Amino acid sequence: KRIRAGHLHAGVAALFAVGWYLLQDEEFLKARLHALVLKQTGRELAIDGPLRVELGAESSIEAHGIRLQNAAWAGRDDMLELGRLRVTLDLRSLFSGPPVILSLLLEDCSLLFARRADGTGNWQLRPPPTAADRRAREADGAPAVLLREARVRNCRLDFEGPQRAQPLAVSVAGFELALQEGDRWQASGNGRVNDESLSFSGRLAPFSALLRGG
Numbered sequence: 001k002r003i004r005a006g007h008l009h010a011g012v013a014a015l016f017a018v019g020w021y022l023l024q025d026e027e028f029l030k031a032r033l034h035a036l037v038l039k040q041t042g043r044e045l046a047i048d049g050p051l052r053v054e055l056g057a058e059s060s061i062e063a064h065g066i067r068l069q070n071a072a073w074a075g076r077d078d079m080l081e082l083g084r085l086r087v088t089l090d091l092r093s094l095f096s097g098p099p100v101i102l103s104l105l106l107e108d109c110s111l112l113f114a115r116r117a118d119g120t121g122n123w124q125l126r127p128p129p130t131a132a133d134r135r136a137r138e139a140d141g142a143p144a145v146l147l148r149e150a151r152v153r154n155c156r157l158d159f160e161g162p163q164r165a166q167p168l169a170v171s172v173a174g175f176e177l178a179l180q181e182g183d184r185w186q187a188s189g190n191g192r193v194n195d196e197s198l199s200f201s202g203r204l205a206p207f208s209a210l211l212r213g214g
Contacts, residue, residue: 020116026051039070041125043079044069058102060088071122074114075160079122083154093146103148114160150177152189169194 030047037045049064063085070079093100114122152175159168175189180203182209190199 029053043125048166057092058088059091060086062086071114073116074122076110076112079112082106095104097147098144100146100148102148104147105153106151106155107151107153109155111155111157113157113159114162117162129138147177148178148179150197151175 029051033047033051034045034080037043038177046067047063047065050069051063052061054060064083066080066082067078069078070076084105086103086105088102088104090100090102112122116172152172155172155175157170159170170191170193172189172191174191176187178186182187185204186202188201188202192196192198
């Protein structure tokens with residue numbers, strides 16, 4: 001029995017060692033992420049820069065030089081270009097639910113929203129939810145993911161479509177979002193909408209109220 005227990009412990013240790021090695025293997029991680037995104041969305045995902053994973057009670061993933069393929073009809077090659085992404089998760093929440101994102105950082109990004117004359121948008125990566133899916137989501141009430149803090153720096157959003165006389169461009173110099181007591185968010189930001197400067201600061205309603213339109 002002691003020999004079998006020793007073999008079991010050695011096997012578990014070997015599995016952890018292999019898992020740890022694979023998490024440090026950038027090319028393996030990039031290939032797996034590419035395959036996952038392609039399967040879920042039908043779009044190509046490229047990570048041209050470093051990709052790092054840090055495991056712990058607060059685990060994080062950081063990637064540089066991210067590109068997400070655009071719809072074939074939408075003009076430019078990439079729908080999304082992202083200079084830096086860093087996500088920190090509460091690892092325990094993945095097992096107890098809902099998953100908690102402790103912090104989210106987006107830097108140096110460009111995102112294109114384009115719509116065709118028939119109403120199709122380039123952001124439609126999956127089939128629209130069915131009526132049953134929407135009812136189940138409304139009955140559940142809780143968000144699928146809980147975001148505690150987010151920061152956005154130097155990002156640009158472009159909106160294009162035949163219904164617009166001219167494209168709409170939103171440039172975000174800085175944006176911060178933090179979850180406060182009572183499930184309300186404190187938000188602040190500054191940037192430009194086309195040629196007009198814009199800044200704001202205030203508190204937002206709880207996520208559940210936003211979903212209900214409250």
